[in-house]
Amino acid sequence: MSESELGRKWDRCMADTVVKIGTGFGLGLVFSLTFFKRRMWPLAFGSGMGLGMAYSNCQHDFQAPYLLHGKYVKEEEQ
C-alpha cells in the first residue's frame, strides 16, 4: 500500500468516525428526548454504537488489501 493511499484511508477513517459518532449521538438524543425521559444512557449507547461501527469499517478498510479470498476447487476424477 503506497503512502498516499494509506493517507487517503486514514482521512476516510477519520471522516467516517466523526460522522458515525455524531449520528449515533443524534439518534440517541432523539430517542432520549422522546421515549426515555431524558436519560443519559441512549446517548452513550448511540455514541458507542457509532464508534464501534466506525472502528469496524476502518479495520476492514486497512486489512482489505492483505486478505486472501480462496475458493474450493473440485479435483477432476481421472
Added chain:
Amino acid sequence: MVPRVWSLMRFLIKGSVAGGAVYLVYDQELLGPSDKSQAVLQKAEEVVPPAMYQFGQYVCEQTGLKMPQLPAPAKFNFHIRDTWNSGIITVMSALSVAPSKAREYSREGWAYLKERTK
C-alpha cells in the same frame, strides 16, 4: 376520553419524530460504508456555512440588528494526512532549533539583566 386521545396524540408525535430521524439516517446512509460518510461530510462542509450565513442575514433583516463581522467558519473536513505531516515537520524543526534559540534568549536575558543592574 380526552386524556387518552391526548396521550395517543403525544405518542404518535414522538413516534413520528423518532421515525423521521431513523429514516433520515437510513436515507442518507450515514451508518453505511465509509466513502458515503466522507461524501456526506464534504457535502455538509459545502452547504452548512452558507446556510448559516443566510440565516444570520435573515434574522438581521427581520429584527433590524446589525450582524457583527464574524470570523471565517472553521473547516471541519481537513485532511489528516496533510495536517499530520505538517505537524511532524513543525515539531521536528522546532526541536532542531531549540538549543540555539535557548542560547540566544538566555544571552539576551543576561544582557538585559546586566543593563538593568548598572
